[in-house]
Amino acid sequence: MMVETDKIRVPMREQPSEERVRNFDSVPLGYSEKEAMAEARRCIQCQDPACETKCPVNMKIRAMIEKIAEGDFKEAFLIAKEDNPIPAISGRVCPQEDQCEGVCTMGKKGDAINIGKLGAFLGDWAMRNGVTEELHIDERDKKVAVIGSGPAGISCAVDLRKLGYHVTLFEALHVAGGVLQYGIPAFRLPKDIVDYELTYLQKIGVDVRLNNIVGQNVMFDELRREFDAIFIGTGAGAPRFLKIEGEELMGVYSANEFLIRVNLMKAYDFPRHDTPIVCGSRVGVIGAGNVAMDAARCAVRLGAKEVYILYRRTKRESPAREEELHHALEEGVIFMELVNPTKLLGSEDGWVKGIELVRMKLGEPDSSGRPRPVKIDGSEFIMELDTMVNALGTVPNRLFLDRTPELETTSWGGIKVDENLMTNIVGVFAGGDSTSGGATVIQALGEGKKAAASIHDYLSGR
Ligand code: FAD
Numbered sequence: 001m002m003v004e005t006d007k008i009r010v011p012m013r014e015q016p017s018e019e020r021v022r023n024f025d026s027v028p029l030g031y032s033e034k035e036a037m038a039e040a041r042r043c044i045q046c047q048d049p050a051c052e053t054k055c056p057v058n059m060k061i062r063a064m065i066e067k068i069a070e071g072d073f074k075e076a077f078l079i080a081k082e083d084n085p086i087p088a089i090s091g092r093v094c095p096q097e098d099q100c101e102g103v104c105t106m107g108k109k110g111d112a113i114n115i116g117k118l119g120a121f122l123g124d125w126a127m128r129n130g131v132t133e134e135l136h137i138d139e140r141d142k143k144v145a146v147i148g149s150g151p152a153g154i155s156c157a158v159d160l161r162k163l164g165y166h167v168t169l170f171e172a173l174h175v176a177g178g179v180l181q182y183g184i185p186a187f188r189l190p191k192d193i194v195d196y197e198l199t200y201l202q203k204i205g206v207d208v209r210l211n212n213i214v215g216q217n218v219m220f221d222e223l224r225r226e227f228d229a230i231f232i233g234t235g236a237g238a239p240r241f242l243k244i245e246g247e248e249l250m251g252v253y254s255a256n257e258f259l260i261r262v263n264l265m266k267a268y269d270f271p272r273h274d275t276p277i278v279c280g281s282r283v284g285v286i287g288a289g290n291v292a293m294d295a296a297r298c299a300v301r302l303g304a305k306e307v308y309i310l311y312r313r314t315k316r317e318s319p320a321r322e323e324e325l326h327h328a329l330e331e332g333v334i335f336m337e338l339v340n341p342t343k344l345l346g347s348e349d350g351w352v353k354g355i356e357l358v359r360m361k362l363g364e365p366d367s368s369g370r371p372r373p374v375k376i377d378g379s380e381f382i383m384e385l386d387t388m389v390n391a392l393g394t395v396p397n398r399l400f401l402d403r404t405p406e407l408e409t410t411s412w413g414g415i416k417v418d419e420n421l422m423t424n425i426v427g428v429f430a431g432g433d434s435t436s437g438g439a440t441v442i443q444a445l446g447e448g449k450k451a452a453a454s455i456h457d458y459l460s461g462r
Pocket of ligand 1: 093094095147148149150151152153170171172173176178179180184212213214215233234235236237259290291321397399400431432433434438439440442444
């Protein structure tokens with residue numbers, strides 16, 4: 001194979017920021033075949049590829065890149081798909097800088113190989129060319145129920161199906177995909193790509209049942225009677241509240257509600273779609289992770305004139321992916337560092353009209369290793385706002401958990417599992433955000449795979 005050692009990665013073409021703030025179309029425009037090959041040829045094919053070890057699903061990245069460099073996209077796609085059921089999606093949203101790309105040898109002296117965008121290229125290429133895996137499945141007589149169709153449920157269902165189990169996937173919403181559909185906006189993750197990646201579930205014979213809320217219109221006990229094992233991948237879809245005065249005012253949203261209205265219900269296209277959204281001209285978003293960036297960038301696209309990220313630490317500690325933070329700033333989002341909300345102020349007719357913030361400074365590191373934000377007494381000030389979005393994080397939805405009191409949970413409301421991802425109920429497994437409380441797509445995929453392996457062991461009597 002030809003080896004080139006260019007230090008700079010092949011640039012990704014993007015919609016210019018002044019154009020993209022007026023639409024919800026994808027920001028990155030994707031690699032062409034020629035560009036993907038050129039980027040792949042920068043890879044020096046390490047003997048001991050650290051990128052693979054750092055990948056939560058241990059994708060065979062080196063072999064995948066080698067095939068792209070040779071122009072054998074079909075083989076490269078099949079290699080990617082062996083370990084990752086949704087490469088076009090994870091390639092777009094994984095925090096690669098902390099995983100595969102973070103340990104890439106090329107990154108030591110220049111740019112790391114753009115592994116994420118190469119993965120996305122392959123998924124898109126396969127979609128355009130109608131390429132899928134040819135699977136031979138040896139059927140077994142055991143049945144498994146998977147609850148939730150986010151990344152954890154998808155990977156668990158796919159791996160079990162490939163092993164020959166009859167898999168039924170129950171999803172509460174009218175579409176499959178979890179956060180991939182309702183949370184992450186189309187300008188980061190186009191929905192035709194999500195839809196296409198998910199057709200794979202049906203193609204391999206997973207029985208996908210939408211509009212089925214386990215604990216409401218399907219009971220957990222019924223599933224326990226009907227199925228030989230169960231995987232719970234119900235995510236963490238309930239917002240954490242600020243618990244400050246004024247949170248009940250109109251114009252104050254949880255990021256979940258704001259993003260579901262925009263992404264799932266397409267409020268940006270109201271009245272062609274039925275769901276409206278009220279987004280004012282001065283918007284504050286509390287938090288600085290991916291969810292906060294998504295909410296802020298949606299507000300920009302909904303026409304807000306000033307959009308502020310209000311964060312109690314600094315940009316450096318922001319947990320958002322580098323690319324999202326960079327894109328948000330390019331799009332005019334204003335990052336206000338070292339501030340914390342203390343109360344929200346309302347107008348006489350009940351709408352939010354401002355926020356009281358207190359200034360913070362950075363102290364000693366806390367348990368997360370990041371400097372602890374410390375309040376500066378007497379530094380409170382008022383900022384005028386007409387829309388406020390709370391992106392402080394999420395916890396598992398109580399609906400399912402309250403209806404299954406026999407399932408043990410942690411102090412913060414996550415489902416308790418052992419090292420094999422089995423819950424306290426024998427034969428019932430869980431993974432993804434429902435056990436971790438909000439992590440990443442690839443971590444949820446990894447846990448779905450791990451649970452599938454444990455379920456296979458369990459059903460094989462091991
Ligand atoms: P989810 O994706 O939450 O899926 C759970 C599914 O279970 C949902 O479809 C839900 O409807 C269904 N469900 C819940 N209860 C029931 C029930 N009782 N019966 C049936 N179905 C039920 N991660 C990244 O790696 N990169 C990013 O850029 C990124 N951006 C994000 C942006 C936003 C706005 C959000 C909210 C999260 C983001 N994340 C990102 C995190 C990532 O999306 C999650 O960690 C991941 O989706 C978790 O997968 P999951 O399968 O555990 O849960």
